[in-house]
Amino acid sequence: MKDAIYGRKMMADISMLDMEIIQETLDDGGPELLEEMKDMLDEEYAEQIESLKQAAEQSDSATISEIAHKFKGECVSLGFTALSEKCEEIEIKGKNNDLSDIGSLLGQMKNIYEQSISEIKDFVSAA
Numbered sequence: 850m851k852d853a854i855y856g857r858k859m860m861a862d863i864s865m866l867d868m869e870i871i872q873e874t875l876d877d878g879g880p881e882l883l884e885e886m887k888d889m890l891d892e893e894y895a896e897q898i899e900s901l902k903q904a905a906e907q908s909d910s911a912t913i914s915e916i917a918h919k920f921k922g923e924c925v926s927l928g929f930t931a932l933s934e935k936c937e938e939i940e941i942k943g944k945n946n947d948l949s950d951i952g953s954l955l956g957q958m959k960n961i962y963e964q965s966i967s968e969i970k971d972f973v974s975a976a
Contacts, residue, residue, distance in 0.1 A: 905952065935957055
């Protein structure tokens, strides 16, 4: 299974996911655990993106920073590297009270999220 996963990594955008965490998840619980991990992120993302949008509409930089920080940690622990990096960028913007391009950043976050979920689905189906 390990060779199959690392072979798939070569075809995927390897910067989206932390392959060590993904491989550990597969080793610990197989594709079922990886699927659960994806489902957890799906649920959490929907909640967090809605909260971020509401905070952006209210120009609430402190809340944006707080939400992005929390979601960043969740993404790191699940192996979603690119998504955690985008969350960190949003968190810093919030801390600096710079919301000038928050809409664009949230759009980028959505794209990264969708690509990451697609990669996880590929790994689940290949495992």
